[in-house]
Amino acid sequence: MVKFIKLLINEQLKIYIRKSTWAMYIILAILIIGFAALTNTFEDTNKYTEDNWRQELQNENEALLNENKEFQEDTGAEDDDFYISFNMDTIEKNNYYLENDIQPLQYGAWQFTMDNRGLLSVVSLLTIIIAAGIVASEYRWGTIKLLLIRPISRNLVLLSKYISVLLFAFFTLVFVFLFSLIVGTVFFGFEGIDPHFVTEKNEGFAYISVISEIFSGYGYSLVNLVMMATFAFMISSVFRNSTLAIGIAIFLMMAGNSIVSFFGDREWAKYILFANTDLKQYADGNTPWIEGMTMGFSITVLLVYYIIFMALTWVFFTKRDVAGQ
Amino acid sequence: MSNVAMELVNVKKSIGKKEIIKGLSFSIQKGEVFGFIGPNGAGKTTTIRMMVGLMKLTDGDVKILGNSIKSNYKEAVREVGAIVENPEMYPFMSGWQNLMHYSRMIPGISKGRVKEVISLVGLEKVIKEKVGRYSLGMRQRLGIAQALLHNPSILILDEPTNGLDPAGIREIREYIRKIAKEQQVAVIISSHLLAEIEQVCDRIGIIKNGEMISIQSVKDQEELEQESLSQVQLEVTPINHAMNLLKEKYEIDAEVNDQSISFEYNKADIPKLIQFLVSEEIDIYQVEISKVTLEDKFFDLIGENVIG
Numbered sequence: 117m118v119k120f121i122k123l124l125i126n127e128q129l130k131i132y133i134r135k136s137t138w139a140m141y142i143i144l145a146i147l148i149i150g151f152a153a154l155t156n157t158f159e160d161t162n163k164y165t166e167d168n169w170r171q172e173l174q175n176e177n178e179a180l181l182n183e184n185k186e187f188q189e190d191t192g193a194e195d196d197d198f199y200i201s202f203n204m205d206t207i208e209k210n211n212y213y214l215e216n217d218i219q220p221l222q223y224g225a226w227q228f229t230m231d232n233r234g235l236l237s238v239v240s241l242l243t244i245i246i247a248a249g250i251v252a253s254e255y256r257w258g259t260i261k262l263l264l265i266r267p268i269s270r271n272l273v274l275l276s277k278y279i280s281v282l283l284f285a286f287f288t289l290v291f292v293f294l295f296s297l298i299v300g301t302v303f304f305g306f307e308g309i310d311p312h313f314v315t316e317k318n319e320g321f322a323y324i325s326v327i328s329e330i331f332s333g334y335g336y337s338l339v340n341l342v343m344m345a346t347f348a349f350m351i352s353s354v355f356r357n358s359t360l361a362i363g364i365a366i367f368l369m370m371a372g373n374s375i376v377s378f379f380g381d382r383e384w385a386k387y388i389l390f391a392n393t394d395l396k397q398y399a400d401g402n403t404p405w406i407e408g409m410t411m412g413f414s415i416t417v418l419l420v421y422y423i424i425f426m427a428l429t430w431v432f433f434t435k436r437d438v439a440g441q
Numbered sequence: 442m443s444n445v446a447m448e449l450v451n452v453k454k455s456i457g458k459k460e461i462i463k464g465l466s467f468s469i470q471k472g473e474v475f476g477f478i479g480p481n482g483a484g485k486t487t488t489i490r491m492m493v494g495l496m497k498l499t500d501g502d503v504k505i506l507g508n509s510i511k512s513n514y515k516e517a518v519r520e521v522g523a524i525v526e527n528p529e530m531y532p533f534m535s536g537w538q539n540l541m542h543y544s545r546m547i548p549g550i551s552k553g554r555v556k557e558v559i560s561l562v563g564l565e566k567v568i569k570e571k572v573g574r575y576s577l578g579m580r581q582r583l584g585i586a587q588a589l590l591h592n593p594s595i596l597i598l599d600e601p602t603n604g605l606d607p608a609g610i611r612e613i614r615e616y617i618r619k620i621a622k623e624q625q626v627a628v629i630i631s632s633h634l635l636a637e638i639e640q641v642c643d644r645i646g647i648i649k650n651g652e653m654i655s656i657q658s659v660k661d662q663e664e665l666e667q668e669s670l671s672q673v674q675l676e677v678t679p680i681n682h683a684m685n686l687l688k689e690k691y692e693i694d695a696e697v698n699d700q701s702i703s704f705e706y707n708k709a710d711i712p713k714l715i716q717f718l719v720s721e722e723i724d725i726y727q728v729e730i731s732k733v734t735l736e737d738k739f740f741d742l743i744g745e746n747v748i749g
Contacts, residue, residue, distance in 0.1 A: 118548075119548065122545040122546070123545070123546070125545060126542050126545055126546070129538070129542070130531065130534075130542075133533060133534060133538070134533050135533075257529055257530075257531060257532070258526070258527060258529030259529050259530065259531060261495060261525045261526070261529070262525075262529065262530075262543065262587065263546075264494070264495060265493045265494065265495065265518060265521065265523055265525070266518070266543070266546040266547055267514075267515040267516070267518050267519040267546075267547060268515070268546055269514075269515070437490070437495065437496040437497060438490065438495040438496065439490070439496065
């Protein structure tokens, strides 16, 4: 165990000692500050005060209804048009506040952190880059030879590398979370220890904790992150080429949804990895992409893919001769 | 305990259908410096990769202090320090960080030991600098430091003099002698240049096409040379007459090259032979005597400029 922790220290050191890793964190920091500045400039984040929030919500509703009317007159859109129904949703939500006499929450650090869950795709991207390099780079530098002639089994070396990738993802996630909270506090203020807001759930609108929403939002994104990182790690070990691994993994991550919709009418479409990585499709009253899919089905498919990725990675790394380039 | 540090037993390696290593068997004693010589592509690096477990053996076994690299990998490799091909290190880390990195992979290496090894190879001044800025010689030394960290019983150096200047080569040679003698470390050095390592080795194994074609003791070789035959080259006219005389009197079958004839003969007896030729009115323009060196033997054995 001590041995394994020392291997982990080595791998973490090799990740964090490099300037390119720090550049990743700087990019994330700039994105977070940029989002905060944008939100601060273009949205009135301080409109619901103790005295006027009821009036404010009613004004909003009226304005939205007018907007819809004008939009329908201009374009002749039906009632189920996306734009119309989006506005109607907002009106319903505002009514929920009014009916239940809940003052809408001031925008603040927690909600900003929640809105930043979109950044998890950037975290996925960075994790893919790390996963793609962690084995392939050792081959490129030639250091793989010195790494594998120690009295440590190849299994353990590979495991330390895989765990290191997951640790990197975890640290980066924590960074996004904490930095968003800090930046959010600076820009918008802090809403309190456990703020609540109204959002649409399975059984209609509900008044729930922002923090639990943050965890479920980040949690769902983690599925995709881990799968893509594992995939990149596999390509990296099998082909010993980080560029290839980054390329394929990012392409699939970007094109995943298109691939599923392209084959959407085929019988086997639901077995495609990317049809299953978004477990959120089963929550919050969403309908699954393809009829007949369930949470259990998706988890099974994900597990099968995961085991295949891992098995290929392990077989190629531990059984193969380390020959010259 | 026996004195054998490493033993190869009928080691074979096939890649696809091609047999690259065709059954190597030899052993190396503690404190011995063993030169592993062969032309490029003869199978030196492949053999070394099998010795340290980077490649699997198709057949046979490698035993390190009695532990098989196949069945007892960790115990076996614990006793080996090696540089395989180039001394490649992490360029973005300092020499110190590189050594600490490897020291964490083997239990029982203290910071004191790391410092000791650094001063042993004389890298104190640059150890905090990034390896990316090191010269090849400095990296070679860092490679040796890395291989020595855990006090191995066997040190394997693959082409350690590659890319070094003459001073660097000399330094490495002296250094190898020192650790072999003082710490009873068995050292295996591979090279395709015999001249570079001839002086440092106790024994030299010559490999060609995956086969060990000769193992010679260097010391024996020197003793042999004292009394052995020398290569004699004579520029004489008329050549045919001289050849006949040598054949009749001394039973020498000489070879003709351009204006001269060459043959092997005992150095001590050469003056008499010359006197005889002069007395027979042969004109002698030049006499050249050279020792048959290990290098000549090497070329004899492997053939010049033949690869594979």
